Amino acid sequence: MRVLVIFCHPVETSFNAALHQEVLQGLRAAGHEVDDCDLYAEGFNPVLSRExxxxxxxxxxxxxxxxxxxxxxxxxxxxxxxxxxxxxxLPAMLKGFFDRVLMPGVAFDISDPAHVKPALTHLKHISAVVTYGRPRWVAWYMGDPPRRVIKRYLRLLTGGSARISYHPYYHMNVATPTTLGAFKAKVRAAMERFA
Incomplete structure (x- = not known):
């Protein structure tokens, strides 16, 4: 499968950067063709201009x-x-990617505004590896916006046809090397099963 990986974190020594590497290695080990899009490294401009x-x-x-x-x-x-x-x-950089790239003619068709149609119907599987500083109950209380964007909004843009998988790590503030290592292994295994 052709897989676009969209990574968003400014620090190359972060845990997110380590997860990014697990994602890439797992997908490649499974034989997927991978396009690695590191928004910060590529200097993506998240600002939707007036024009x-x-x-x-x-x-x-x-x-x-x-x-x-x-x-x-x-x-x-x-x-x-x-x-x-x-x-x-979402980090501002990633929100800007959504704002600038998921537009009419790309993510949806609004030629008939009363009947907007999904345009990402070519996608078979969408997955996310997401970290949170706070515990799960706080994310739940706040409505867990990142989960909703991935599992609901993107599903809508595929017309409901894409498989969606979500891999969260909650409460980074109290993480230990053991729990972080276990989550990295879980992410690697999930990417090796990506289909």
Missing amino acids: ERLGYHSVPSNQLPVKRYVERLQWAEGLVFCFPTWCMG
């Missing part, structure tokens, strides 16, 4: 500012996100 917003509904010219990312998304049959939860949401 982009004004042209947001003008398909296909709306895609020109992020053409390379649109092409990579359209190439993929699977998506794997790897990111931390900050302020109970």
